[in-house]
Amino acid sequence: MKSFLLHGFFVWACEFDKNRIFATENRVTMATKQSKKAHENELLENPEVIAEQIGRGEAFLKKNSKILAGVLAAAxxxxxxxxxxxxxxxxxxxxxxxxxxxxxxxxxxxxxxxxxxxxxxxxxxxxxxxxxxxxxxxxxxxxxxxxxxxxxxxxxxxxxxxxxxxSDDYLVQAKAYSLIGDANLELANIDAAISSYTKAARTNENKYTTPKYLAKLAVAQEESGKIADAIATYTEIEEKYYESFEYSAARKHKARLEGLAAK
Structure with a gap:
């Protein structure tokens, strides 16, 4: 029973302290608001304060008129x-x-x-x-x-x-990358050709144009001596685009390169 009473007293004490703290905070908040409101009323009702504020604004404008005019004109x-x-x-x-x-x-x-x-x-x-x-x-x-x-x-x-x-058109942009690759390959810029063909093949991948660009990429890779990369590219055609026109040629060239790599 004594324990219960102590517990009840402790709860009451906590509630009392909480209410006292909240009441204090509320009074402080209300006092702050009243002070702020009184200051605002003073600004609104006191002509001297208003005149002082306006005077400061006019002084700032006069002092910086050339700068402000220049900024405005530039804008x-x-x-x-x-x-x-x-x-x-x-x-x-x-x-x-x-x-x-x-x-x-x-x-x-x-x-x-x-x-x-x-x-x-x-x-x-x-x-x-x-x-x-x-x-x-x-x-x-x-x-x-x-x-x-x-x-x-x-x-x-x-x-x-x-x-x-x-171009924002992926198909047209991929075609442009492919043509850039063709020009670079003819100019013996092999690494640049590989980069361009890679961009063409990875732009809007689809079963119609991607195998063509991959086939060109494999040719450039072989020309550069990157046999393993060329084999991997032909393998991608073989596995992903088995319905494409390039499929048969990819299998043939892959077997040829694998034979060369084995020697």
Whole structure:
């Protein structure tokens, strides 16, 4: 019984202390709020305090007026420049695409000279790149020009234009990587070719184009003397893309390289 009473007293004491502490905290909080409110009321009701605050603001503005004006002017110029650049680029791109239409038609008809240089009336792809830099049309023109130069065995020129091309379309970008690999392989830049073919094979992997890029990669790896890597690449074609056109050739070349490695 005594133990129970002591326990009850202890609980009551704790509750009493807790209530006393909370009450004290509440009084302090209320006092702080009242003080803050009184200070705010003083600012609102006392004209001298308001005038002092305004005076400080005016003094700051007078002292830093030139700096603030310069910052404001710079901001206006920057924003205006960005808007002008965006609008101008959009207009240039629209105009370039219209002028590029005939050049693309010539390209599709294998009229390579007209596609590159124009027909005397319509601009060629080279003019599109030169006259409308930084536009989507010029970017795409670089892809067409690079593929034309590659077919003409102008590998250095092809590489220059293909490396200036980029696309959000994974299939097109993978094709560009592959063409860059072709140009580098022809120029005996074997390591660069391996890097480009690897990018092509790993971009949007699929059963249609990936085995083609892997086959090119294996050729470059063998050319570089990396026989084990070439065998691994042919093995990937064999295991993942057994329905592809490259499957049979991959098995044959893999067996050949394994025979060479065994010697």
């Amino acid at each position: 206006v110029i920057l924003i205006g420049g960005i808007l002008f650049f965006q609008i101008n680029t959009a207009n240039q791109n629209e105009k370039a695409q219209e002028e590029m239409f005939q050049a693309v038609y010539f390209y599709e008809q294998d009229s390579i000279d007209f596609a590159l240089n124009g027909d005397g009336i319509n601009k060629g792809l080279l003019s599109i790149v030169e006259d409308y830099p930084r536009t989507d049309a010029a970017n795409l023109a670089n892809f067409y020009i690079g593929s034309i130069y590659l077919s003409e065995k102008k590998f250095a020129e092809a590489l220059e234009h293909l490396e200036d091309f980029s």
